[in-house]
Amino acid sequence: MRAPRTPPGSATCDAAPNIALVKQWGLRDPSEGLPYNSSLSVTLDRLRTRTTVRFDVDLEEDRFMLNGVTTGGPPHAAVVRFLDRVRALADVAPRAGVSSTNNFQSASGLGGAASGFAALAGAATAAAGLSVDLRGLSRLARLGSGSACRSVFGGFVQWNVGRSRDGRDSFAQPLYDAGHWPELVDVVALVADAPERDVPSGDAMQASVRSSPRYGGRLRAVPGRLLRTRAAIRTRNGPALFREMIDECDQFREVCETTDPPFDYLTRTSREILECVRGLNANGDRWVAGYTHDAGAHIHIFTLQASASKIRQELARISGISRVLTLHPGSGVHFTTQPPRRPARAPGKPPARRS
Numbered sequence: 001m002r003a004p005r006t007p008p009g010s011a012t013c014d015a016a017p018n019i020a021l022v023k024q025w026g027l028r029d030p031s032e033g034l035p036y037n038s039s040l041s042v043t044l045d046r047l048r049t050r051t052t053v054r055f056d057v058d059l060e061e062d063r064f065m066l067n068g069v070t071t072g073g074p075p076h077a078a079v080v081r082f083l084d085r086v087r088a089l090a091d092v093a094p095r096a097g098v099s100s101t102n103n104f105q106s107a108s109g110l111g112g113a114a115s116g117f118a119a120l121a122g123a124a125t126a127a128a129g130l131s132v133d134l135r136g137l138s139r140l141a142r143l144g145s146g147s148a149c150r151s152v153f154g155g156f157v158q159w160n161v162g163r164s165r166d167g168r169d170s171f172a173q174p175l176y177d178a179g180h181w182p183e184l185v186d187v188v189a190l191v192a193d194a195p196e197r198d199v200p201s202g203d204a205m206q207a208s209v210r211s212s213p214r215y216g217g218r219l220r221a222v223p224g225r226l227l228r229t230r231a232a233i234r235t236r237n238g239p240a241l242f243r244e245m246i247d248e249c250d251q252f253r254e255v256c257e258t259t260d261p262p263f264d265y266l267t268r269t270s271r272e273i274l275e276c277v278r279g280l281n282a283n284g285d286r287w288v289a290g291y292t293h294d295a296g297a298h299i300h301i302f303t304l305q306a307s308a309s310k311i312r313q314e315l316a317r318i319s320g321i322s323r324v325l326t327l328h329p330g331s332g333v334h335f336t337t338q339p340p341r342r343p344a345r346a347p348g349k350p351p352a353r354r355s
Contacts, residue, residue, distance in 0.1 A: 009094070012336040013122030014050040017104075017111025018043045018150045019186065019292060019300050021245050022226050023252050024159060025218075026209040030202070033142040033149075034170050036209070037222040038161040040229055041150045043178070044186060045330030049115035051100040053083075053123040059095035066100050074200070082117065082144045083124060089140075090128035098123075105194070110298055111151070113201070117144030118151035122333045137333065138171040145202075154178045154331035156233055158226070178329040181236050185326055187289075187301040187311045191269045192322035194297035201295040204256070204263050211260040218251050238304050242281070242290030245302060249292040265295050269320030273299045276314050 024039035064071045064079045083096055100119065106112045121141040125132045132140065134152055142149035142159075149170075150157040155177040162170030199207075208215055225248055232241035256263040266274075274291055281287045289303040289311060303311050308326060315324055 009056065009127055010052065010054040011123045011126035012050065012052040013119045013126065013333055014048050014336060015115045015118035015122065015148075015151045015333045016043050016045065016154075016330050017047050017049075017115040018147060018157065019111060019294065020147065020150075021241075021292060021302075022222060022229050022248055023294075024146055025205045025252060025255065026215065027146065027202075027206065029165070029167075030206065032165075032167045033144075033146050034167050035146060035159070035161055037219055038226055039147075039150070039159045040175075040226060041147070041157050041159075042186070042329050043151055043154045043157060043332060044111075044327045045178070046325070046327055047102075047104045047110065047115070049100060049102050049112065049119045050336070051098065051116070051119035051123045053120070053127040054097045055092060055094040055127055056097060057094045059097060062095045063097045064100070065098070066106065067102060078144065079120065082120060085140070085143060086121075086124040086128050086130070090125075090130050092128050096124070096127070105190075106196075110188075110296065111147065111294065113145040114147035114151040117141050117148035118333055120144060121148065121152070122335060126335060134332075135171050135173070138173075139167060142167070142170065142172075152333050155180060155329050158230075174332075175230065176233060178331060181233065181329070183236070183305045184238070185303060185305055185308050185328055187303060187308055187315070188325040188327055189273050189299045189301065189315055189318075189321050190323040190325065191267055191273075191297040191299070192320050194267065199263065204259070204295060207261075207263075208255050208259040212255045212258045214251070214255045214258050218255055221251065239287040242287040242302065245290030245292050246277075246281075253293075263295075265293065265297060267297045267320070269318060270297045270299055272318050273301070273315065273321070276318065277301055280311070280314065 018041040020039050020041040022040040024035045026036045028034050028036050062080045064076045104110050118141045121137050138149040138152040149172040150159050153174040156175045157172050159172045229244045277289050277291045288307045289301050292300050
């Protein structure tokens with residue numbers, strides 16, 4: 001279905017966060033967002049970021065509003081850098097106003113950077129009139145936040161590490177759509193008073209590359225883990241998936257905790273949740289759930305629909321949880337409004353500058 005049109009220079013796009021089951025942690029080329037390893041994630045439903053970009057010849061500088069608040073500092077600078085890339089591709093000069101809204105807490109480990117830059121990539125390219133396919137949009141979103149390249153697609157998604165220095169072969173690709181495994185659910189425990197990150201995850205992961213003695217071992221383990229995780233998803237094998245998730249998450253956390261200086265994203269409540277899941281798996285004849293978390297205190301617990309109620313009952317016994325969400329695999333980017341498209345500028349031609 002064709003998206004509704006708005007005047008040229010303005011477009012709106014929304015995207016969802018994703019949660020990585022096999023994580024990317026560390027970039028071999030930070031300027032191009034090129035990772036050391038491939039990764040695999042699930043794009044989630046219900047949580048969305050909606051972003052509108054409006055290029056305006058009357059603006060003297062780029063403006064960024066997040067959840068209705070004018071935002072400066074590093075978040076504003078990151079948006080400006082991304083818009084500069086889009087302006088260069090589209091051969092346009094005007095500054096832009098960007099308005100982005102999350103229906104979930106920002107900077108808390110729920111994947112706001114992924115959904116934010118995926119939505120920004122969609123809205124900015126559409127507002128600039130660029131014709132970009134989803135693979136190209138994934139490459140572009142990667143330049144804003146690595147995990148954003150996966151949020152371009154819905155369902156189960158793999159980000160390929162690639163080998164090319166220019167990043168042309170480092171993009172995400174969908175493995176299975178959101179309806180592949182209807183019984184799989186993500187019970188998300190939102191931790192009360194979850195702290196916002198003091199150190200951006202991009203800086204934290206590069207510190208791990210430089211200093212963690214566990215980093216190299218984890219990197220060597222990733223290819224095999226990817227294969228086993230993909231096999232578990234393909235065959236809808238819950239216990240196999242849950243075991244791989246927990247092993248991967250624990251190894252990721254060991255890398256963070258052995259970084260100099262160490263990073264500990266979890267609270268006391270977070271650790272109680274992890275212990276609860278371990279106990280549920282130990283008390284049965286098969287694994288019923290797997291946990292994971294990103295650079296934040298909130299915990300994702302994947303289980304099958306038949307066990308979701310039991311998981312929620314156990315979480316109700318833990319103090320410090322503000323809310324429990326039940327999510328499923330969801331869709332990728334969605335364009336709410338979209339202006340007419342223009343061809344990209346010829347390679348090597350500099351963008352015009354506004355006097």
